[in-house]
Amino acid sequence: MARPELVPGEVLDGFLVEEQVHRGGMATLWRVSHPDHPQPMLMKVPRFGDSPDPAAIVSFEMEQMILPRLSGIHVPKFIALGDFSTPQPYIVMERIPGDTLYKRLADLPLPYEEAVGIGLKIATALDDLHRQSVVHLDIKPSNIMFRPTGEAVLIDYGLSHHDHLPDLMQEEFRVPFGTAPYMAPEQLLGTRNDPRSDLFALGVLLYFFTTGERPFGESETLSGMRRRLWKDPVPPRRLRPDYPPWLQEIVLHCLEVQPAWRYPSARQLAFDLGNPDQVKMTARAERLKRDGLATVLRRRFNNELMASRSRPDIASHLAQVPIIAVAINLDDANEALNEALRTEAARIAKAVPGARLACVNVLKLARLTVDHALNEEGHNKHVGRLAELKNWARTLGLGDESFTVHVIEAFDPANAILEFASSNLVDHVLIGARENSFRKTVLGSVSAKVAAEAPCSVTVVRPTRRRAGQDGEGRP
Numbered sequence: 001m002a003r004p005e006l007v008p009g010e011v012l013d014g015f016l017v018e019e020q021v022h023r024g025g026m027a028t029l030w031r032v033s034h035p036d037h038p039q040p041m042l043m044k045v046p047r048f049g050d051s052p053d054p055a056a057i058v059s060f061e062m063e064q065m066i067l068p069r070l071s072g073i074h075v076p077k078f079i080a081l082g083d084f085s086t087p088q089p090y091i092v093m094e095r096i097p098g099d100t101l102y103k104r105l106a107d108l109p110l111p112y113e114e115a116v117g118i119g120l121k122i123a124t125a126l127d128d129l130h131r132q133s134v135v136h137l138d139i140k141p142s143n144i145m146f147r148p149t150g151e152a153v154l155i156d157y158g159l160s161h162h163d164h165l166p167d168l169m170q171e172e173f174r175v176p177f178g179t180a181p182y183m184a185p186e187q188l189l190g191t192r193n194d195p196r197s198d199l200f201a202l203g204v205l206l207y208f209f210t211t212g213e214r215p216f217g218e219s220e221t222l223s224g225m226r227r228r229l230w231k232d233p234v235p236p237r238r239l240r241p242d243y244p245p246w247l248q249e250i251v252l253h254c255l256e257v258q259p260a261w262r263y264p265s266a267r268q269l270a271f272d273l274g275n276p277d278q279v280k281m282t283a284r285a286e287r288l289k290r291d292g293l294a295t296v297l298r299r300r301f302n303n304e305l306m307a308s309r310s311r312p313d314i315a316s317h318l319a320q321v322p323i324i325a326v327a328i329n330l331d332d333a334n335e336a337l338n339e340a341l342r343t344e345a346a347r348i349a350k351a352v353p354g355a356r357l358a359c360v361n362v363l364k365l366a367r368l369t370v371d372h373a374l375n376e377e378g379h380n381k382h383v384g385r386l387a388e389l390k391n392w393a394r395t396l397g398l399g400d401e402s403f404t405v406h407v408i409e410a411f412d413p414a415n416a417i418l419e420f421a422s423s424n425l426v427d428h429v430l431i432g433a434r435e436n437s438f439r440k441t442v443l444g445s446v447s448a449k450v451a452a453e454a455p456c457s458v459t460v461v462r463p464t465r466r467r468a469g470q471d472g473e474g475r476p
């Protein structure tokens, strides 16, 4: 028999049920209030209808397990739950004000800059989620909201996978779950533990938001959905001739069929969305046509993509693909120090081949200037620095796709490096210690400040000593 729906005015475990705000296929959501909880809240309850849908129940159980384990600004805060041993199972969570991203579908395509800004926020939120060992698996506009402060909030964990919990959706059902236009190829084949599936969905969203068209259409039949296993989407530049090549590079990189060909982490995707001038262009950037028939057929009949369940866990995968910032001082270049930095950077690049090195130099501004000639000079200096940095990085012997170069103009080098590290979600900073103790006392040590305040780990590199006591600092 159908369970009765909640009714406004009803009180459940102290929560006063107010109005219904959403009625979906598997769940309904209600505004609720509670004397002990002053913040705005929603109660999500499963919809049983006349015949209980097992998927709705299992999905609700999964969300009940996952949401309380999540923390941070990119998820709605969990407040309470009633489990399946009670007459009315529910989840109460923080209510995020405003609309979901679904509301913006009427405005598509969005200006590139706006779409990229939205994509960056979502990638940042996904990075946070993946680092909590969860793959969302249903990234789409109606599951994305934004806090008044701007951060993306990912809602709806009914289809999600948690690396440290039994995956009931996997164990109990043979059909893939997800939302047809956004589902990654491997997800269609049953893989549920690859964070790169969320990057594919974000690629679909970015493609859609910048072109107004869905890259793989809207087909919900299995055969229609499976076409994405071998058929590549129409390149965005074909649909909008002014489409920036770097943006096409990013979007098609997310939409690669093989997870291994996509960005290795949401963090690295966020880095590219936040640093368009440093996106490494490949053949993807310029493509104007879909792959030819021969390639499509080859992919169709030699598909190597298999449902793989024996992947490393999410945390160890992410540990292999960090973003490492190397702060290089070119002002009063100290050869021995830059050499030591090079040695250390090369050592890391070799030990962690998936790492991305961001080589950063702060071009110190002496004063604010509006003088045109000086601006021009400043511009030339900036360009010169970029070239110098590139040369420095090339000596590491890395592939072009493994490093980026950044010249930041700022008054305070330490603050500039700290700001770079936090806005780009840098995992580790390599920075040279300043040698000259006189300058250090006068100017303060940049490396000490970075080491003290960085949002990540820091290695302070010193020049290799020829003999103990020769580094001019008198330290052992």
Ligand SMILES: Nc1ncnc2c1ncn2[C@@H]1O[C@H](COP(=O)(O)OP(=O)(O)O)[C@@H](O)[C@H]1O
Binding pocket: 021, 022, 023, 024, 025, 026, 027, 028, 029, 042, 044, 076, 093, 094, 095, 096, 097, 100, 142, 143, 145, 155, 156, 157, 158
């Ligand atoms: N924490 C929340 N804050 C505000 N609105 C929410 C929240 N959770 C869900 N919603 C709203 O309810 C809708 C449905 O919720 P969701 O959890 O996605 O359920 P469904 O499984 O039916 O898709 C969302 O699209 C959103 O509009």
Ligand SMILES: [Mg+2]
Binding pocket: 142, 143, 156
């Ligand atoms: Mg939803």
